[in-house]
Amino acid sequence: QSALTQPRSVSGSPGQSVTISCTGTTSDVGGYNYVSWYQQHPGKAPKLMIYEVSKRPSGVPDRFSGSKSGNTASLTISGLQADDEADYYCCSYAGSPWVFGGGTTLTVL
Amino acid sequence: EVQLLESGGGLVQPGGSLRLSCAASGFTFSIYAMSWVRQAPGKGLEWVSIISGSGGSAYYADSVKGRFTISRDNSKNTLYLQMNSLRAEDTAVYYCAKVRSVDTAMDFQHWGQGTLVTVSS
16 A cells, blocks of 8 residues: 655646656556546645546546556646645556555745 | 535544544435545645445445445444544544435545644644
8 A cells, every 4th residue: 555656745836737757557547447536735634636636526627637548647737826835646446456656736926 | 415524633642542423414315425534734635435325235444444444324424434543644634525426426526614623642
């Protein structure tokens, strides 16, 4: 149950796009289409942003999109806004256990 | 509106025990799987355990297997986490989380505000 690998930090200017990667193995990301992404602002609970690789829950802006290729999933945020500044975590089903990534801090410059 | 309210956190000595509770409202509790996810201070999220809606199936992370027990009382709309043989590395904010879908319990759409567990002498 090793954590999925995410970059520690990414940054972008308002209006730009950023992509956060999430690398796992064939036992998790590569083996299932059950990758989800969570946004967490400081001191707050996580919020589901993407589920099943690329689907958005109701209320999540279409600026947020997800994809997967092989053992790597990605979250892309377009049209960056100040409120997007937060920590982002990927998560994958791994056959009964679930495994999270280490988290990526997004800074909006 | 879905609401999840955790309680039971606090300071406990290494080797001690603690039981967390999560009171749920705003949805049909008994048909949704529920999970516990923790976050050590300044660290990332770590999945801990999940239980089916009926309570008949439960799974655990290797790091807590044999020490923690998840359970639920559907008559009280409450989720529990019994934590025994606590270690310093169990220090974290513990969140309860409701899965998004009854059919595919693979992601977590609703989260409580968390309860802090500190294991220290």
